[in-house]
Amino acid sequence: MKRLLPSPLLSLVLLATWLLLNQSLDAAHLLLGSLLAIVAPLLSRPLQPDGHARIHRPLALLKLLGKASVEVIRSCFNVTRIILFARAEGLNSQFIRIPLHLQSPHGLAVLAGIINMTPGTVWVEILPDSHELVLHVFDLHDARWWIDTIKGQYEQPLMEIFEGKSP
Amino acid sequence: MTLLLSLALHFTLACVGIGMLFCTVRLLLGPSAQDRVLALDTLWMCTMLLCLLLGIRHGSMVYFEVALLIALIGFVSTIALAKFLMRGEIIE
Amino acid sequence: MNNWDNLPLWASLPATLLLILGGCIALTGCLGLMRLPHFYQRIHGPAITITLGTACILMASMILFSALETRPVVHELLITLFVLMTAPMVSMLIMRAAVHRELRQPPPNPPREESAWNAYGSPRVCKRNGGPPPGS
Numbered sequence: 148m149k150r151l152l153p154s155p156l157l158s159l160v161l162l163a164t165w166l167l168l169n170q171s172l173d174a175a176h177l178l179l180g181s182l183l184a185i186v187a188p189l190l191s192r193p194l195q196p197d198g199h200a201r202i203h204r205p206l207a208l209l210k211l212l213g214k215a216s217v218e219v220i221r222s223c224f225n226v227t228r229i230i231l232f233a234r235a236e237g238l239n240s241q242f243i244r245i246p247l248h249l250q251s252p253h254g255l256a257v258l259a260g261i262i263n264m265t266p267g268t269v270w271v272e273i274l275p276d277s278h279e280l281v282l283h284v285f286d287l288h289d290a291r292w293w294i295d296t297i298k299g300q301y302e303q304p305l306m307e308i309f310e311g312k313s314p
Numbered sequence: 315m316t317l318l319l320s321l322a323l324h325f326t327l328a329c330v331g332i333g334m335l336f337c338t339v340r341l342l343l344g345p346s347a348q349d350r351v352l353a354l355d356t357l358w359m360c361t362m363l364l365c366l367l368l369g370i371r372h373g374s375m376v377y378f379e380v381a382l383l384i385a386l387i388g389f390v391s392t393i394a395l396a397k398f399l400m401r402g403e404i405i406e
Numbered sequence: 407m408n409n410w411d412n413l414p415l416w417a418s419l420p421a422t423l424l425l426i427l428g429g430c431i432a433l434t435g436c437l438g439l440m441r442l443p444h445f446y447q448r449i450h451g452p453a454i455t456i457t458l459g460t461a462c463i464l465m466a467s468m469i470l471f472s473a474l475e476t477r478p479v480v481h482e483l484l485i486t487l488f489v490l491m492t493a494p495m496v497s498m499l500i501m502r503a504a505v506h507r508e509l510r511q512p513p514p515n516p517p518r519e520e521s522a523w524n525a526y527g528s529p530r531v532c533k534r535n536g537g538p539p540p541g542s
Contacts, residue, residue, distance in 0.1 A: 230438035242525030263494030266453035285450040326429030333436030348504040356452040399503035
């Protein structure tokens with residue numbers, strides 16, 4: 148069972164995607180979708196050198212995603228306001244560096260996804276020698292606030308979820 | 315209410331169309347290559363939105379598949395262009 | 407415009423609002439792409455088109471088709487899932503391409519506020535110009 152289904156959550160998502168694509172719950176589609184959901188992760192396994200993600204706390208992940216989507220909508224309206232009403236010369240667009248402790252590649256991928264989905268921040272890269280994240284902020288007021296927010300609100304839960312460390 | 319909905323739909327179509335025009339301006343003006351890639355990517359996204367809106371306008375589900383394909387092809391082409399800008403080659 | 411007359415109010419009212427909001431936000435994102443002065447600022451403009459603009463229009467489409475077909479139509483979730491996974495990657499790669507291209511040039515003189523050199527500093531110059539770009 149473990150060998151056939153290395154990551155049940157991934158297989159479930161693939162099956163759901165297949166059913167959505169076909170818009171039906173027929174037995175034929177269920178069968179074909181299940182086959183696909185079992186075979187696709189096995190075939191794509193060699194493409195992922197770090198293996199499939201281990202999620203230690205699914206509930207915490209859901210909570211994190213909920214918090215992140217609220218943040219996305221909030222900063223969407225902020226960016227809209229800035230584009231429409233602020234003078235472009237008064238903008239303080241800056242690169243900032245944030246020291247990270249999160250090591251798990253899947254956790255870093257989720258962090259990159261959240262940060263890039265949030266309008267107003269773009270992830271540039273992680274400096275290999277110092278493990279610092281370079282981030283571009285659209286309208287920077289206070290670099291300290293950004294560092295505290297990203298470390299406290301996103302990095303801490305991600306370390307719990309993907310590395311199983313309690314705070 | 316139907317009239318209002320149809321007005322809103324045409325307003326949104328016009329908004330997305332004007333947005334595509336803005337993207338085209340940026341695509342033509344440049345000034346750097348990454349600006350053009352960014353404008354092209356936004357143009358793909360706007361095209362996807364336009365397809366979805368036309369699907370609502372004509373009440374047809376076929377447009378949904380078109381929108382999905384446009385999102386897919388747009389993603390692949392933008393990744394290839396960005397990779398080319400970064401490394402000077404796509405597959406190393 | 408087929409059989410829109412028997413649309414219930416619970417579908418048409420939120421769909422109207424979502425369509426108007428989505429259109430305005432999509433337009434604002436493209437406006438930001440056109441009028442902001444630097445590339446590093448321009449990259450933040452389309453982000454709102456992709457997140458909230460797309461989300462609003464997809465939700466309106468879901469509501470309207472569910473009401474028209476009188477069954478839940480949720481296959482728009484596929485586009486949501488796809489955009490959610492690809493949009494961050496696209497913006498990150500374009501940003502990286504821009505930063506690496508800038509760092510291949512000599513630093514601006516006099517120093518400019520928006521330059522990527524501010525974050526990287528000078529000790530990395532020789533390393534960057536010599537070997538392949540880092541972070542790969």
